[in-house]
Amino acid sequence: MDVASAVKSMLAVRVYQDRPIADEVVTRIVEAARLTGSSRNRQDWDFVVVRSRDTLQKLGTLASTGPFIADAALAIAVVVPDAPVGYIDGARAAQDMMLVAWGEGIGSNWVGNMNKPEIKALLGIPAEKMVLTVIPFGYPAKKVGAGRKERKPLAEIAHDETFGVAYSG
Numbered sequence: 015m016d017v018a019s020a021v022k023s024m025l026a027v028r029v030y031q032d033r034p035i036a037d038e039v040v041t042r043i044v045e046a047a048r049l050t051g052s053s054r055n056r057q058d059w060d061f062v063v064v065r066s067r068d069t070l071q072k073l074g075t076l077a078s079t080g081p082f083i084a085d086a087a088l089a090i091a092v093v094v095p096d097a098p099v100g101y102i103d104g105a106r107a108a109q110d111m112m113l114v115a116w117g118e119g120i121g122s123n124w125v126g127n128m129n130k131p132e133i134k135a136l137l138g139i140p141a142e143k144m145v146l147t148v149i150p151f152g153y154p155a156k157k158v159g160a161g162r163k164e165r166k167p168l169a170e171i172a173h174d175e176t177f178g179v180a181y182s183g
């Protein structure tokens with residue numbers, strides 16, 4: 015799948031098949047994070063790869079806005095410094111992992127509100143670090159690409175040379 019098609023078709027996936035993700039595919043997903051560019055190339059980030067059903071279920075219980083983590087085949091915690099640059103670097107790495115997974119036919123979704131002491135304790139993450147997100151991954155239970163993407167029209171959000179002048183192509 016080319017990059018533009020991946021961006022066009024990728025949707026949040028919250029319902030997963032009960033099907034494992036092969037180890038080499040998991041590695042390709044995490045590798046996407048490693049290869050992402052970061053501010054001043056600091057690479058000040060860590061990625062906790064979770065495949066244990068027991069831990070996934072515990073994460074699902076602790077995630078108020080992401081209980082579906084419990085049913086995922088994989089979850090990756092994105093751990094960064096608690097600073098704007100950390101959020102930016104981590105978000106870029108997260109998106110690259112999600113896009114590479116999508117190219118492999120695997121769905122995912124950003125889950126927020128995960129910077130909790132219980133989650134850090136569960137995953138052995140130092141207290142001073144920020145858990146930016148925990149992203150669940152899994153083969154989608156529904157057909158990929160079948161969902162509708164609801165987005166504002168381009169002319170509403172893109173401006174031609176000057177803010178307020180609608181971009182018209």
Ligand SMILES: Cc1cc2nc3c(=O)[nH]c(=O)nc-3n(C[C@H](O)[C@H](O)[C@H](O)COP(=O)(O)O)c2cc1C
Nearest residue numbers: 024025026027079080123124125126127162163164
């Ligand atoms: C910063 C951020 C936080 C999000 N937090 C959650 C969340 O906690 N739970 C959830 O189910 N989806 C979460 N989402 C997913 C959004 O709901 C989703 O990207 C949006 O609705 C668009 O979905 P679509 O691509 O399927 O159209 C989050 C997305 C972002 C970018």
